[in-house]
Amino acid sequence: MAERLLKFTSVDPAMPGKRPATERTGDFAEIYGEFIQAKATEQASRCSQCGVPFCQSGCPLQNNIPDWLKLAAEGRMQEAYELSSATNAMPEICGRICPQDRLCEGACVIEQSGHGAVTIGAVERHITETAWAEDWVDLIRPVREREDSIGIIGAGPAGLAAADVLRGYGYQVTVYDRYDRAGGLLVYGIPGFKLEKHVVARRVERLERSGVVFKLGFEVGRDASFDELRARHAAVLVATGVYKARELPVPGAGGPGVVKALDYLTASNRKSFGDTVPDFESGALNAEGRHVVVIGGGDTAMDCVRTAVRQGAASVTCLYRRDRANMPGSAREVANAEDEGVQFAWLSAPRAIYSDASGATGVRVARMRLGEPDGSGRQAPEEIPGADHDLPASLVIMALGFDPEDIPAMFGCPDRPVRRDGTIATVGSVQVKGMPGVFAAGDIVRGASLVVWGVKDGQDAGQAIHSWLRQQQSAARIAAE
Ligand SMILES: Cc1cc2nc3c(=O)[nH]c(=O)nc-3n(C[C@H](O)[C@H](O)[C@H](O)COP(=O)(O)OP(=O)(O)OC[C@H]3O[C@@H](n4cnc5c(N)ncnc54)[C@H](O)[C@@H]3O)c2cc1C
Numbered sequence: 169m170a171e172r173l174l175k176f177t178s179v180d181p182a183m184p185g186k187r188p189a190t191e192r193t194g195d196f197a198e199i200y201g202e203f204i205q206a207k208a209t210e211q212a213s214r215c216s217q218c219g220v221p222f223c224q225s226g227c228p229l230q231n232n233i234p235d236w237l238k239l240a241a242e243g244r245m246q247e248a249y250e251l252s253s254a255t256n257a258m259p260e261i262c263g264r265i266c267p268q269d270r271l272c273e274g275a276c277v278i279e280q281s282g283h284g285a286v287t288i289g290a291v292e293r294h295i296t297e298t299a300w301a302e303d304w305v306d307l308i309r310p311v312r313e314r315e316d317s318i319g320i321i322g323a324g325p326a327g328l329a330a331a332d333v334l335r336g337y338g339y340q341v342t343v344y345d346r347y348d349r350a351g352g353l354l355v356y357g358i359p360g361f362k363l364e365k366h367v368v369a370r371r372v373e374r375l376e377r378s379g380v381v382f383k384l385g386f387e388v389g390r391d392a393s394f395d396e397l398r399a400r401h402a403a404v405l406v407a408t409g410v411y412k413a414r415e416l417p418v419p420g421a422g423g424p425g426v427v428k429a430l431d432y433l434t435a436s437n438r439k440s441f442g443d444t445v446p447d448f449e450s451g452a453l454n455a456e457g458r459h460v461v462v463i464g465g466g467d468t469a470m471d472c473v474r475t476a477v478r479q480g481a482a483s484v485t486c487l488y489r490r491d492r493a494n495m496p497g498s499a500r501e502v503a504n505a506e507d508e509g510v511q512f513a514w515l516s517a518p519r520a521i522y523s524d525a526s527g528a529t530g531v532r533v534a535r536m537r538l539g540e541p542d543g544s545g546r547q548a549p550e551e552i553p554g555a556d557h558d559l560p561a562s563l564v565i566m567a568l569g570f571d572p573e574d575i576p577a578m579f580g581c582p583d584r585p586v587r588r589d590g591t592i593a594t595v596g597s598v599q600v601k602g603m604p605g606v607f608a609a610g611d612i613v614r615g616a617s618l619v620v621w622g623v624k625d626g627q628d629a630g631q632a633i634h635s636w637l638r639q640q641q642s643a644a645r646i647a648a649e
C-alpha cells in the first residue's frame with residue numbers, strides 16, 4: 169500500500185475548484201466545488217503517515233486523520249467515512265468551515281517541511297459527502313431505549329452534537345431553541361457562501377428521524393423557566409452560545425445607519441430562506457447600492473464584507489486597527505474577500521461615526537501604528553496623532569465580537585454560577601458548578617469560539633451526562649439494597 173501514500177514530493181497540494189470571484193459574488197452559494205473521487209484519492213495519498221501525527225493533535229476532536237486519509241488513498245471510502253464519523257458528529261460541516269490553517273493543516277508535518285499541507289478539510293468533506301450520496305449515513309439506532317429524558321437548550325453545533333451522542337445511548341432527547349430553525353450560528357450566522365443551509369438541515373433531519381424532538385421558537389426564560397425545564401428532565405444541557413454584541417465606544421455608534429453584525433447576517437440568511445424580513449425590506453439591513461464600512465477584523469467581519477458585496481454594495485471597506493499579519497480572521501477568508509473586491513484599511517480605527525436624517529454619512533478614521541506587545545503578547549495598536557481622515561459610509565456594520573448574554577437573568581435564576589465574563593462556570597469541562605444534573609457546552613462555556621470546539625464540547629457533554637446518570641442509578645441501587 170505504501171505506493172499509494174507519501175506522494176507529497178510528487179503531487180502538489182490542491183483544493184477543490186473555486187468559482188471565479190465575478191461569478192460567485194452574484195449569489196450566496198458555496199464558493200468551493202467538490203473533489204471528484206480521483207482527486208480526493210490523490211490528495212489523500214500525499215499524507216506522510218507520520219508516527220506521531222501532529223495533524224491529529226492540531227484537531228480539537230483528535231480525529232484519526234492519517235488513518236482515514238490512508239483509507240481514502242486506497243479508495244476505501246466507506247471505511248474512511250466510518251472512521252471519520254466515529255469522532256465527529258458533523259465532519260462535512262467541519263471540513264467546510266474549520267480554519268484548517270490554524271488547526272489540523274497548520275500542524276501537518278509536510279506543511280512544516282515546505283511541501284504544503286495535505287488538504288485535510290477538503291478530503292474530510294469529500295468522504296462524508298460521498299457517504300451521504302451513497303446512503304451510508306445511517307439513522308441513529310440505539311441498542312436499547314432508556315426512559316430518562318434529557319433537555320438540551322440550544323440547537324447549535326454543541327447542542328446537536330450532544331443530542332447525537334445521547335440518542336445513541338437510547339435517551340429521550342428534546343432540544344429547545346428560541347429560533348424557528350435548528351442549527352444556531354450554522355444557519356443564522358455563517359453565510360451560505362461558506363456553508364449552504366441544506367447541509368445543516370440534512371443533519372437536523374437525521375436527528376429528528378432518529379427520534380430527537382426539536383421544540384423550536386421556544387425560549388427558555390420566556391416559554392418555560394429554567395427550573396421548570398430542570399424538573400422536566402433527568403439532566404439538562406445549556407448550549408446557548410454567545411450573542412451580546414460588543415459595543416463601539418465612539419460618538420455616533422448608536423446612530424442611524426449603524427448596525428450590529430449578527431442582525432445584518434441573520435437578515436441576509438433569512439432572505440436566503442425566502443423569509444420576509446422587514447428590516448431588510450426597509451433597507452436598514454440591506455447593503456445594496458450603499459457605501460459599506462465594516463469595523464472589525466475577525467471571521468464575522470469577513471462574513472459581513474463578503475455578504476455586502478453579494479448584496480450589491482457600491483463599495484465595501486473593512487477597518488481594522490492592527491495590520492494584516494495580526495488579523496484574527498482566517499488568512500484564507502481575507503484573501504477571498506480581497507478577490508471579491510473588498511478594500512482593507514489596515515491600521516485604522518474609527519474615532520466617530522457621522523450621520524444625518526437620512527442615515528450614516530461617514531466615519532472619522534484614526535491612523536494607528538503597532539507599539540509594544542501587550543499582555544496577550546500581540547503588538548498593541550496606538551494612534552498616530554494628527555493623521556485622522558474621513559471615509560464616506562452610508563451603512564456601518566459593527567463586528568467587534570460577542571459576549572454572553574446575562575444567563576442568570578435570562579433564565580430567571582439569579583443564583584446561577586457564571587464567571588466574571590458571563591460564561592458559565594463548570595467543574596471540569598462540562599458539569600455546571602454546584603448544580604448536579606446540569607451541564608454546559610460550546611461558546612457559552614468557552615466564549616466565542618469555533619464550530620469544531622462546539623462539536624467537541626457537545627460530544628463530551630453527551631458522554632458526561634451518560635456517566636452521571638449511570639452513577640446516579642448505581643447510587644440509587646446501592647441505597648435501595
Ligand atoms: C458570523 C459568524 C461566523 C462564524 N464563522 C465560523 C467559521 O467559519 N468557522 C467556525 O469554526 N466557527 C465560526 N463561527 C463560530 C461558531 O459559529 C460558533 O463557535 C458555534 O456556532 C458555537 O456553537 P454553540 O452551539 O455553542 O452556539 P450557537 O451556534 O450560537 O447556538 C446556540 C443556540 O442556542 C439558542 N439559544 C440561546 N438562548 C436560548 C434560550 N434562552 N432558549 C432557547 N434557545 C436559546 C440560540 O438560538 C442558538 O440556536 C462563526 C460565528 C459567527 C457569529
Ligand code: SF4
Nearest residue numbers: 227262266271272289
Ligand atoms: S474537524 Fe476541523 S480541525 Fe479536525 S480534521 Fe476536520 S477540518 Fe481539521
